Amino acid sequence: MIFGYNGSVVALGAVFRPQSPPEQLRDVAVAADESGLEQLWLWEDCFFESGIASAAAVLAWTRRLRVGIGxxxxxxxxxALTAMETATLDRMFPGRFMLGLGHGVQDWMGQVGARAGSPLTLLREQFTAIRALLRGERVTTDGRYVKLDDVALGWPxxxxxxxxxxxxxxxxLRLVGEVADGTILDERNSPDTVRRAVELxxxxxxxxxxxxxxxxxxxxxxxxxxDGPDRLRAELESRGQAPNSEVGVAGxxxxxxxxxxxxxxxxxxxVVLVPTADEPDxxxxxxFVAEKVRPLVP
Incomplete structure (x- = not known):
């Protein structure tokens, strides 16, 4: 059964969007750490900012903040490279790095010649291999996309x-229930679609x-x-979503x-709060998330 709200503490985080220039990341990371924010999430949207490079920098700049790539x-x-990078960050910053994987936006993958014929097969093969490598296992596999010959991490x-x-x-959604340890639902979801996703x-x-x-x-x-309502309305309309669709909040x-x-x-x-792409601060x-919203969430 999925572990949702049952009276226990809910984790709260925020996103540093890659639409903000990389040189702003340090100030945001330090503010998150100092204010007591639990999690800061980073996006590897093509073709903005590297997820691994950004996560490593944030972890080094902060003391307690958990950092996710989603x-x-x-x-x-x-x-194998993803497993090596994950293991390295986990050993240097134990318990603070959270890895998220996805099959990618297919148009972006097509732009770089990496579009998979079967994204779900690719995702299944990647998850099976990376979870085994991170457990310290020696892996040999000859899948459609993932091929490893006697590979094991030197520092799992x-x-x-x-x-x-x-x-x-x-x-x-059904696949990630089988192969993943957790699921990331993007900001286009309402409570109703989250509920349906949990069922799947x-x-x-x-x-x-x-x-x-x-x-x-x-x-x-x-x-x-x-100007929050206007910025949120413009953000949703740019994605073809109605402002009253319960996929955002302004106030x-x-x-x-x-x-x-x-x-x-x-x-x-x-729950991870996502600022608008034009968030001025x-x-x-x-x-705001750590000092104002967190005290109101159990």
Whole structure:
């Protein structure tokens, strides 16, 4: 069964969007760490900023902040390299790095000649291999996309970290229930679609006989300040979504906290607030999440 809200503490985070220039990342990371934010998530959107390079820098600049990449597109990466980078960061910053993988936006993958004929097969093969490598196993496999010959990490993590998967469609949601340790639902989801996603993830977990913990991370569009409603409306309309579609919230901390809890009650265990692409104060946004919204969320 998916672990959603059951009276326990809900994890809260924020995103540093790659639409902000990389030189702003340090100020945002330090603000997140100092203000007590639990998680800062990074996106490897093509063709903006590297997920691994950004995560390594944030981990080095901070002391307690957990840092997630949501997500690395697997068509761009050899699974052994991803496992090496993950193990290195986990050993240097134990328990603070969270890895998310996805099959990538197909148009972007096509732009770089990495579009897979079967994205789900690729994702399954990548997850099977990377989770085994991070457990310290020696792996030989000859799949359609992943081919490893007697590969083992020289410095595996002391404890294999959870590996999250991005998912949207029904087939992908069932698959990640089978193969992933957690699921990342993007900011286009409403409480109703989160609830349906949890059901599909559960179906995949049941089919695979999995009974371990599976964390559902749900992104949530959020904007605050006098111009927050206008910025959120423009953001949603740019994606073809109606402003009243429950996929975003604009307002003060109380309004944002209520929207967070709607997602939690739908099955999310972690909610990550996503500023608009034109957020004028990214560092101020993470402080708002940590200092104003967090006290209102159980």
């Amino acid at each position: 997500v690395l597109p697997v068509p761009l990466r050899n699974v 993590p002391s404890t294999a970290p959870a590996v999250f998967a991005a998912a949207g469609g029904p087939r992908t 993830i559960d179906a995949g977990r049941a089919a695979a006989g999995r009974t371990d913990h599976h964390e559902v991370v749900s992104y949530l569009n959020a904007a605050t300040g006098p 003060d901390a109380e309004a944002v906290a209520k929207a967070v809890l709607r997602l939690v009650n739908a099955g999310a265990g972690t 990214p560092a101020g946004f993470v402080r």
